[in-house]
Amino acid sequence: xxxxxxxxxxxxxxxxxxxxxxxxxxxxxxxxxxxxxxxxxxxxxxxxxxxxxxxxxxxxxxxxxxxxxxxxxxxxxxxxxxxxxxxxxxxxxxxxxxxxxxxxxxxxxxxxxxxxxxxxxxxxxxxxxxxxxxxxxxxxxxxxxxxxxxxxxxxxxxxxxxxxxxxxxxxxxxxxxxxxxxxxxxxxxxxxxxxxxxxxxxxxxxxxxxxxxxxxxxxxxxxxxxxxxxxxxxxxxxxxxxxxxxxxxxxxxxxxxxxxxxxxxxxxxxxxxxxxxxxxxxxxxx
Numbered sequence: 013x014x015x016x017x018x019x020x021x022x023x024x025x026x027x028x029x030x031x032x033x034x035x036x037x038x039x040x041x042x043x044x045x046x047x048x049x050x051x052x053x054x055x056x057x058x059x060x061x062x063x064x065x066x067x068x069x070x071x072x073x074x075x076x077x078x079x080x081x082x083x084x085x086x087x088x089x090x091x092x093x094x095x096x097x098x099x100x101x102x103x104x105x106x107x108x109x110x111x112x113x114x115x116x117x118x119x120x121x122x123x124x125x126x127x128x129x130x131x132x133x134x135x136x137x138x139x140x141x142x143x144x145x146x147x148x149x150x151x152x153x154x155x156x157x158x159x160x161x162x163x164x165x166x167x168x169x170x171x172x173x174x175x176x177x178x179x180x181x182x183x184x185x186x187x188x189x190x191x192x193x194x195x196x197x198x199x200x201x202x203x204x205x206x207x208x209x210x211x212x213x214x215x216x217x218x219x220x221x222x223x224x225x226x227x228x229x230x231x232x233x234x235x236x237x238x239x240x241x242x243x244x245x246x247x248x249x250x251x252x253x254x255x256x257x258x259x260x261x262x263x264x265x266x267x268x269x270x271x272x273x274x275x276x277x278x279x280x281x282x283x284x285x286x287x288x289x290x291x292x293x294x295x296x297x298x
Contacts, residue, residue: 017060034120039088054211069231076233077220084146085242108152115141156232164230
């Protein structure tokens with residue numbers, strides 16, 4: 013257990029000698045081991061006796077943005093193995109593609125037991141193997157779907173300050189604590205743009221920069237980058253995807269739009285609206 017708490021672990025993958033009827037040929041084969049740590053700010057060593065309250069969540073002992081992206085050539089068959097050695101489950105989610113769970117700790121999954129998915133839950137001590145065809149060009153997120161698992165180290169006892177009126181308060185506090193700064197007034201998005209000194213051996217709670225600004229992620233998060241024309245053994249990061257013209261959202265610069273739209277029909281009168289008839293004639297207690 014001490015070795016696991018220190019990150020001293022890895023995956024053992026055994027391949028069959030010959031072709032297996034339930035194991036497909038793939039062009040890209042990735043493996044992730046999920047792990048978690050409790051490292052106090054400024055400390056160099058995880059708390060090895062912690063069992064429930066962790067603050068660092070990693071793929072292969074690395075946290076985003078230090079996790080190398082998954083790279084695939086368009087239409088490559090991709091396999092991803094995910095093993096979980098943390099003390100909680102992880103719903104692993106892929107954007108842009110549908111996959112099938114093709115293997116578990118018990119071996120290959122029969123074809124009749126597979127179905128298309130975008131999220132698979134990996135429980136404590138489990139392994140899940142997923143496969144898909146990387147047919148959608150672009151940069152696609154791959155991450156645990158628990159929000160705090162895609163963040164860096166954080167304090168869990170910070171009060172909620174959303175909507176609190178801070179006017180006139182910051183100046184008074186700075187007279188006592190000169191380095192005090194306001195945070196959390198509008199949610200956590202501001203953390204992506206903050207640049208502040210951190211304790212030694214600590215990283216930001218939300219980090220990473222993309223083509224449109226801060227990504228505001230951390231922990232168990234990376235990207236799948238699908239491109240045309242990659243070499244069979246090319247795993248280098250191809251950079252950010254060049255979005256086709258006309259496919260990127262932009263801010264409306266015209267006249268303000270109406271905030272409300274008038275009803276076109278009375279409630280329950282729209283074409284195809286459902287109707288209900290209350291029972292009568294002494295059926296009130298049925």
